[in-house]
Amino acid sequence: MPKKTLLIVAHVPSTNTKALCDAVVQGAAHPDIENVSVVCKTPFEAGPEDVLAADAVILGTTENLGYMSGALKDFFDRTYYPVLEEKQGLAFALYIRAGHDGTGTRRAVESITTGLRWKAVCDPLVCRGEWADEFLDQCEELGMLVAVGLDAGIL
Template sequence: MKTLLIIAHAPSENTKLMAEAVLKGAQHPDIEQVQTRWVRPLEATPEDVLSCDGIIMGTTENLGYMSGALKDFFDRCYYPCLEVKQGLPCALYVRAGNDGTGTCRAVETICTGLRWNWIQPPLVCRGDWQTLFIEQCEELGMTMAAGLDVGIY
């Protein structure tokens, strides 16, 4: 059994719906060998990362940067995971009021330092709220979990 860790900051009802959609996609009934956990960034520990086989991060765009909660997660987990989790499959989704560029760049820089492997470019849900964001997040969760399930990642 493999473990997919979702580290998602969800300060609003809409961002909570996005995190739940990632979780729902990852728990698709056809995916049999992956267990999925959603942990909020401020509650996540290095042990959570050390025990996972893949990670999806979710954040809001805050002043052109990731949420403080996700940054705190990285501050606490970076060095304990640096040498141990190289090659960890990762993905990112961003709820962006603007363009999400600064947020993606910041997270990508940290993950590059950790030597994690991106399974796809970041999913950036820009502008006014759209129900399409839920579908995109569900697809992201399903993609990562299915890849883990069949051994692609």
Template structure:
């Protein structure tokens, strides 16, 4: 069985709705051979990353950058996983009030350093809250789990 790790920092109700949608999509009943593990960014461990076959990162944009929780995750895990998880399939969901570019660039730089592979282009949900963000998050979670299940990544 493959393992999909979702590392998320969701400090608000709307952001938690996106995390719930990511998890629901990844746990879709049509995909029965992928275990989904949800870890809050401040509690996610290098061991969880080492044990996963794919990872989804979720962060709000704070002051033009990733959340402090996501930064903490990378600070704690980077060197422990660097030599062991090259090629890890990853995806990124950013919730940005206005832009998201700074957050995306920062995480893309870290992912490049880790030598992880994008399973899909980063998704940025920008602007005022919209219900379509929930469906986009669900599709991202489902796509990652389906790709792992099918051996695409």
């Protein structure tokens, strides 16, 4: 069976957000998951070619003034039209590092992914409030969930 590609596009402006992204990658790259190749890039590094090559995407962003990070918005600005037709139905998941409630961030990302006709595989993971080490476990589980779905052929 050919390997499927899981693209992780995560904004990592701090040590904590880098740790969240690393946890997602760790979960997605679990040794029992054999047929999934994990590609992780920042929103500034990722482009349309990465989305076109992906079988699923995990998006990670900070909550910035009640909105997604400017970096993730830039990613969407550059990739939206080049992938619009070819990647309808693309499975995706979202995690948000939110100092407040993450509502505006979630709404903004869901508005764009709805326009792209991408399919959410689960509710967004919102790591809200003060830092908690449990965020790392939750992000690892999210990465594993999406990668297992790809590996099993259900995504």
